[in-house]
Amino acid sequence: MTTLGTAIIGLGAISGVHLKAIADLELTDLKAVVDIDENRARQVAEEYGCDYYTDYKEMLKRDDIQVVHLCTAHYLHSPMAIDVLRAGKHVLTEKPMAENIASAQKMLQAAVENPNVQLGVIFQNRYNAPSQRMKQYVESGELGKLICMKGIVTWNRTAAYYETEWKGKWATEGGGVLINQSIHTVDLLQWLGGEISSVKGSISTDSLEGVIEVEDSAHAYIEFKNGATAIFYATNAYGRNSPVEVELVFEQGTLLQRGDSLYLDQDGKLTTLEEPVVNTLGEKSYWGMSHELQIRDYYEHLLAGKPFWIDGPEGFNGFRVVMDIYESSRTGQKIVYNGAEVAL
Ligand SMILES: NC(=O)c1ccc[n+]([C@@H]2O[C@H](COP(=O)([O-])OP(=O)(O)OC[C@H]3O[C@@H](n4cnc5c(N)ncnc54)[C@H](O)[C@@H]3O)[C@@H](O)[C@H]2O)c1
Structure with a gap:
């Protein structure tokens, strides 16, 4: 081989x-x-x-x-x-x-x-089974049109976490919870939602003010060209690392992701679509498996000899939204996409 x-x-x-x-x-x-x-x-x-x-x-x-x-x-x-x-x-x-x-x-x-x-x-995280499943529902249209989404990341990073040469500083980390921990969820929202028409957002340093330069909390409102919208909230100031939550509301049903689980809610009837994968040691190994x-x-x-799909421009899409949330927070303005949002 x-x-x-x-x-x-x-x-x-x-x-x-x-x-x-x-x-x-x-x-x-x-x-x-x-x-x-x-x-x-x-x-x-x-x-x-x-x-x-x-x-x-x-x-x-x-x-x-x-x-x-x-x-x-x-x-x-x-x-x-x-x-x-x-x-x-x-x-x-x-x-x-x-x-x-x-x-x-x-x-x-x-x-x-x-x-x-x-x-x-x-x-x-795009390779996680719930992410793949959500993408299939968006693409197949079997639940009708995508109406709105939410992404929630409530994690815990204490001052000790930031005691490294590069974390917690704008010049070296480039931001905090947004660019580091929750960029995966921002990326999923833009990957699932399609082309963006605008981003408005805000950041703050709620629990580690005076300890880190960067934000420990962020929220955003995203509008897509297909009419769907998304809200996003992330913080490193929560008391524990909760499972990430993503919700996709379609005309004929709602997908609810919580960590490695995915449920479909149709008229109040809840169906389990994905459950956490447990390895032979009895430990959740989802994070590592998706890297693999x-x-x-x-x-x-x-x-x-084929082009890899998460290439530079594709990786830039989620990154770009993170950067736009910072810019929107700095200026207080909604960032309107006008078609020039290509990587180069
Ligand atoms: N995909 C994920 O879910 C995920 C999870 C954690 C971290 N990360 C990313 O992985 C990256 C590394 O994060 P980390 O937490 O492992 O960082 P880290 O600080 O633990 O490790 C960085 C390493 O780089 C070494 N290093 C520094 N300068 C170097 C140089 N010039 N040449 C060679 N080595 C050098 C350091 O000595 C250190 O061992 C970051 O981009 C982070 O966002 C991704």
């Missing part, structure tokens, strides 16, 4: 999910890991039987590495992706694609200039 040589840059919290997915996938061969923390890099390299680097540019000189995963801080995604693309390697970056619009656009430009390699963006699904899909596209 043909495999692709792989490397991961950034060996922090999310890297374990990528390392496991790569190790489990017969389509890849992990050649190297990179982190500026040499002890961490060495330890992971020993565990996975690969080489390690502390300077990713040294790793990029290798001909046996064709794909690079970016698991670093938001502000590093764009410069690293540009270097990887220019080195003639495919790049799969963690969300969000960048910390601001200008950085994202530079990354998109580099992808256009290097058409022989592909830029992919992680939005693993997206990573597998990405490699299958690369090996087949």
Whole structure:
């Protein structure tokens, strides 16, 4: 079987999910890991039987590495992706694609200039069974027209969470709960709702004022060109990490997603469409499994020479809405989409 040589840059919290997915996938061969923390890099390299680097540019000189995963801080995604693309390697970056619009656009430009390699963006929640099921209902029209949606993310991130070099700061994280935790839900709303006509939103720092620069709470109202609307609320100031809730109201029924469960409500009769997946250890493994699904899909596209569907412009769509909520909050104005909202 043909495999692709792989490397991961950034060996922090999310890297374990990528390392496991790569190790489990017969389509890849992990050649190297990179982190500026040499002890961490060495330890992971020993565990996975690969080489390690502390300077990713040294790793990029290798001909046996064709794909690079970016698991670093938001502000590093764009410069690293540009270097990887220019080195003639495919790049799969963690969300969000960048910390601001200008950085994202530079990354998109580099992808256009290097058409022989592909830029992919992680939005693993699109692969969750409830997300896929909701998309099918939207596309089939079997419940009639989509009328409105809501997305609710109520999580808990304390001051301790922000005690890192890059989190909680506009320059390096690019925002707070909106760009980091709830971008997945914003992305789902725009993916399900279709083309947007306007975004109005607001952010605030409710529980960690004076501790972090960025917001810990955000809300938005989104209008779609097909007439549907969406409301969105996210906070890191809740007392616990509740399951994410998404609701889609159609003419002939309502889909209710709560975490990994999906229900259909028709005239008060509730049908369970999806239930949480439990692994053999008895733990919920949905989060990691969806990363694995997206990573597998990405490699299958690369090996087949086909364009991957969550590419730069597609990854930009959800990111763009996040940026528009920030802009709307800053100006107090509704952001009206006029057709120029393309990535480049
Ligand atoms: N898809 C998801 O659901 C999900 C979940 C968690 C995190 N993430 C994303 O993953 C990314 C990383 O988040 P995290 O929580 O793992 O961060 P983290 O801070 O835990 O890890 C970042 C790692 O990058 C290393 N690093 C910093 N500069 C580097 C450089 N120049 N070269 C190589 N390594 C360098 C750091 O030493 C650290 O080990 C972020 O974009 C985050 O939003 C995504």
